[in-house]
Amino acid sequence: MHTRSLLFAMIVGVLLCLPSSALAQSIDLSVEPPQVSILIKPNTSLLQVFNFYNDGDPGVFSFTVVSFKPEGNTGGRIIDESIEGPVRFSLENADRQLNEPFSLNSNENAQAVLKIRTTPQATEGDYYYMIVLEAYPPVSQQSSGRMRARLAANILISVSANGLTPAKLSIAQFQVIPDYTLSLPGHTVYILAAGHPASVVLSIANTGLYNFSPDVRLHVEGPLGYDQKAELVPVTVLSGSQRLMTTEERTCDTCPLFSSASFRTGAWGKYRVNARIDLEGSKERLYGLTEFWVLPITLLKVIGFLFMAGSISSVLIWYTSRKTHGKRI
Amino acid sequence: MWKKYSYGYIFIILFFVLVGVVYAEKMTSSNYRIIFGTTNSGGGNADSTNYNLAVSLGQVAAQKFNSTGYIVKAGFQYVRTLYPFYFSISDTSIDLGTLLPNSPSIQSFTVTINTRSQGYDVLVREETKLKRLFSSDVIPDTSCNGGVDTCTETAAALWDSNNAYGFGYRVTGVDASPDFATNDYYRPFPSITDNEDPAVMITSTEAGKNRVGTVALKANIIGTQAAGSYQTVLDIIAYPKY
Numbered sequence: 243m244h245t246r247s248l249l250f251a252m253i254v255g256v257l258l259c260l261p262s263s264a265l266a267q268s269i270d271l272s273v274e275p276p277q278v279s280i281l282i283k284p285n286t287s288l289l290q291v292f293n294f295y296n297d298g299d300p301g302v303f304s305f306t307v308v309s310f311k312p313e314g315n316t317g318g319r320i321i322d323e324s325i326e327g328p329v330r331f332s333l334e335n336a337d338r339q340l341n342e343p344f345s346l347n348s349n350e351n352a353q354a355v356l357k358i359r360t361t362p363q364a365t366e367g368d369y370y371y372m373i374v375l376e377a378y379p380p381v382s383q384q385s386s387g388r389m390r391a392r393l394a395a396n397i398l399i400s401v402s403a404n405g406l407t408p409a410k411l412s413i414a415q416f417q418v419i420p421d422y423t424l425s426l427p428g429h430t431v432y433i434l435a436a437g438h439p440a441s442v443v444l445s446i447a448n449t450g451l452y453n454f455s456p457d458v459r460l461h462v463e464g465p466l467g468y469d470q471k472a473e474l475v476p477v478t479v480l481s482g483s484q485r486l487m488t489t490e491e492r493t494c495d496t497c498p499l500f501s502s503a504s505f506r507t508g509a510w511g512k513y514r515v516n517a518r519i520d521l522e523g524s525k526e527r528l529y530g531l532t533e534f535w536v537l538p539i540t541l542l543k544v545i546g547f548l549f550m551a552g553s554i555s556s557v558l559i560w561y562t563s564r565k566t567h568g569k570r571i
Numbered sequence: 572m573w574k575k576y577s578y579g580y581i582f583i584i585l586f587f588v589l590v591g592v593v594y595a596e597k598m599t600s601s602n603y604r605i606i607f608g609t610t611n612s613g614g615g616n617a618d619s620t621n622y623n624l625a626v627s628l629g630q631v632a633a634q635k636f637n638s639t640g641y642i643v644k645a646g647f648q649y650v651r652t653l654y655p656f657y658f659s660i661s662d663t664s665i666d667l668g669t670l671l672p673n674s675p676s677i678q679s680f681t682v683t684i685n686t687r688s689q690g691y692d693v694l695v696r697e698e699t700k701l702k703r704l705f706s707s708d709v710i711p712d713t714s715c716n717g718g719v720d721t722c723t724e725t726a727a728a729l730w731d732s733n734n735a736y737g738f739g740y741r742v743t744g745v746d747a748s749p750d751f752a753t754n755d756y757y758r759p760f761p762s763i764t765d766n767e768d769p770a771v772m773i774t775s776t777e778a779g780k781n782r783v784g785t786v787a788l789k790a791n792i793i794g795t796q797a798a799g800s801y802q803t804v805l806d807i808i809a810y811p812k813y
Contacts, residue, residue: 266662275645276656276686276811286640298659316776317689317812320768372810380664383704385801387788389663389680390698394810395656405636453813477689478813488689488776 269377269391270298277396279453279478280358283403284366287359289334292395294352294375302378304343305354307331307397310370312483315414315445316500325371328364329399332357343378356397364401367451368481371397398478400452409521410450411528414484416517418442418534419498432534434507436541440534441501442515444487448479455479456528457520458487460503464536465511472503507536654780657685658693658809667790670710670801673733675791682773682784682807684746690776690812693784694769697760698804701738701790708797710790712759713737724770727756736793738803744784746775757789760805769808776812 272295282288296303309326310319325331333340334355346352354373372394379388400407419441420432434440446456458474472489479485489503507513517530636642661681668676684691701710714737715722715730722728722739727750730739739757742748748771750756761767773784790801 267664269658269660269663271659272655272657272685274655277645277813279644280641281636282641283636288639288641288643290643290645295655312813316774318692318771318774319810321694321808370813374808377663379804382664382666382802383800384664385667385670385701385790387665387667387697387701387803387805389660389665390804390806391658391660391663392806392808393656393658394808396811396813398813405633405642475689480813486776490778 267301267380268298269301269389271296271375271377271391271393273375273393273395275395277398279398279400281400281402281405281407282358282360283405284328284360284364284401285362287357290356290358290397292354292356292373294354294393296346296348296350296352298348300345300347301380302343303346303352304376304378305333305338305340305352306374306376307340307356308372308374308394310372312370312480315484315486317477317485319370321372327369327371327399328361328401329369329371330359330361331371331373332359358397358399360399360401366401366403368453369399369401370480371399373397398453398480402452407452407454408450409452409454409524410448411454411456411479411519411521412447412449413444413517413519413528413530414447415443415445416515416530417532418513418515419501420534421539432532433539434534434536435539436507436510436536438507438536439504440507440513440515440536441498441504442532443500444474444502444517444530445484446479446487446519447484448481451481453478453480454521456487457522459518461516461518462505462513463516464507464513465509468508468513470505472505474502510536510538654685654687656687656691656809656811657683659683660807665788667788667801670790670792670796672792672794672796675733675789677787677789679785679787682786682809684773684775684782684784684809685780686775686782686811687778690774690778691782691809692771692812693773693807693809695740695760695772695786695805695807696767696769697762698806699764700762701801701803703797703799703801706797706799708799708801710792710796710801711737712762713739713757713789713791714759715739715757722756722758724759724761724767725750727751727753727758729753729755730757730789731755733791736791738788738790740772740789741787742772742784743787744773744782746773746779746782747784748772748774760803763806769806 274293278290307325309322313320334357338344374392374394377391379390382388418432421435422433424431455476455478457476460472462470474487475490477485487502513534515532519528632642665678665680667678670676682693700712713730715728716732716735720729739759741757742751761770
């Protein structure tokens with residue numbers, strides 16, 4: 243009797259434990275470094291190590307390299323699943339090749355020792371790639387969507403024979419996002435309602451051959467000694483693209499999503515925003531200036547309404563009294 | 572008396588006429604000017620909005636470049652936090668259950684990102700349309716409710732009608748693509764077999780930790796849909812912005 247009870251308890255215990263082990267399969271991947279920028283001569287090779295960590299379930303993975311081109315002004319891209327350009331890639335790992343599957347256990351590190359080589363005839367300029375760790379999708383017999391997860395790190399390659407990378411940058415857009423605009427001959431006045439934050443948009447265009455990470459500082463000056471500064475993140479402006487420069491974190495929840503920085507405004511009056519743009523390795527700077535006005539729009543509307551009402555009343559009173567005066571005569 | 576106030580009236584009326592007529596949040600690029608460097612360079616030529624900067628390597632970097640033929644800068648120039656780029660998917664196989672006509676099945680999974688860089692993108696596309704095993708039968712991609720509520724691969728639209736069929740998805744979360752902001756707004760997946768580019772479903776231009784997006788897959792079938800198990804592979808790629 244005692245043995246049978248024990249056996250029953252064991253079976254129940256096993257049955258209770260089993261379902262808890264049937265968890266959904268998850269992907270947890272990370273990569274270090276997430277980006278490398280390489281300045282390289284033609285006909286040269288180097289090794290670059292990327293460490294991919296698998297903190298999720300065991301699975302089958304592979305390494306691939308793909309090209310991309312910049313798109314839009316917020317760091318987007320168009321991915322080309324092949325490798326374009328005069329750069330050749332191979333893995334120097336003893337046990338792994340590009341596009342070849344391998345298994346990876348939980349909490350295991352997959353190191354990619356990537357050999358990068360430029361061809362002898364490589365044209366000077368930039369070429370952009372990603373190294374990708376691909377997790378193969380699981381097998382299922384159900385009606386389902388199965389995930390092929392891919393994690394990528396950026397490889398930005400600048401080919402230069404002499405190490406010089408001339409920059410050709412310009413300010414594509416620099417202004418405050420206004421509540422109102424007032425068009426005057428040859429000039430546009432940007433107006434913000436008092437109390438509204440000033441959201442500034444600064445976009446930099448790179449028409450040169452090489453990518454750059456400009457250091458940008460904004461300085462806002464206004465009435466009554468108003469003085470605010472902001473440092474923007476030196477994001478990479480890829481060759482042949484524009485980039486919206488932004489602060490590290492959004493400084494205002496209600497501000498437009500695609501603005502560079504936001505400032506609380508103070509007293510009514512004229513404000514000036516100065517942008518100073520520095521490039522690593524260059525002694526020269528790029529400057530920009532934009533201006534806007536902060537006005538008590540609501541108060542002006544109320545005053546305007548009262549004036550309008552007052553003037554209409556005055557005219558009516560004047561007209562009525564004139565008519566009455568005329569009748570008396 | 573009338574003359575005394577007439578200037579005030581004219582000013583106020585002019586102000587409101589001028590401001591009121593042109594008020595719009597129009598952005599132009601005419602309101603900036605570029606002043607070329609005057610410090611350390613003795614000024615520059617303001618010939619156009621393009622600006623050529625002579626960029627040179629530092630002495631140590633130049634020596635290394637000349638001897639090895641390359642220079643590598645790993646990571647980002649601006650790093651305040653010390654964690655790698657991280658990407659997780661809570662469940663890699665989403666069971667849509669038994670699909671019944673005019674009774675949508677909605678199943679979810681989460682995507683989590685840690686990024687110390689200048690933001691990130693998560694893109695998605697399907698390998699094929701939802702396809703019946705060992706057959707060429709498919710559940711078409713959704714076009715949402717149709718008519719004015721027709722969605723595309725890059726623009727979500729309302730899909731709350733049980734008589735609108737197909738397969739699609741929506742994303743919720745702080746970094747979800749803005750077109751998903753309204754409830755019951757869905758998109759179809761771009762398809763590799765149709766040579767469509769992957770669509771950005773989650774994106775941010777900020778550094779952040781534990782940025783979670785919830786992806787809901789929705790399938791709704793017509794009564795004449797052939798019975799069987801329908802599957803597709805969703806290709807999801809995450810990368811840090813440059």
